[in-house]
Amino acid sequence: MGFSTSGATAILFVGVLVAVGIAYPVVQTAHEERTRAMDDRDDRALEMRNTAIDLETASYDGSELTVNATNTGSSTLTVPATDLLVDGAFVADGEWTGTVVNGTTGRELWQPGETLSITVTTDDRPDRLKLVTEYGIAETTTEVS
Structure with a gap:
C-alpha cells in the first residue's frame, strides 16, 4: 500500500x-x-x-342574554379562553357585558364544579347557543327561555 x-x-x-x-x-x-x-x-x-361542561340555562330578557354553564370535568378552565357562539356568530370575550364565576366577578379561572355566567347584550332573541372551552369541548343548546 x-x-x-x-x-x-x-x-x-x-x-x-x-x-x-x-x-x-x-x-x-x-x-x-x-x-x-x-x-x-x-x-x-x-x-x-378531563374536560366537560354542562350548559345549564340560557335566558333572554329582551336586551341581555345570560348563559350559565358548570364545569363538570376535572380540568381547570380559563374564562378568556372560553368561546361563545350565538346563532353561529362568534361573540368575542371583549363583547361580553360581564362574567361571573361562582358569584364572583372578574375571575379568570373556572374550577371544576363552579358555574360560569356570561352576559351579552343583544337585540335579537337567539335560537342557538354554543359554548366552547379552550380544549375544544363544546355544549350546544336551542332552549333559550
Missing part, C-alpha cells in the same frame, strides 16, 4: 468524522423537538379527556 492510498483513506476518515460531527447535533435536536411535541400532544389529549 502506497502513501497515496493511506493518505486518501485518512482524508476520507477525517471527512466522515467531520460529517458525523455536524449531523449528530442536528439529529439530536430534531429528536428532542419531536419528543417534546409528542409530550405536548399527550398533555392536550389528557386535558381534553
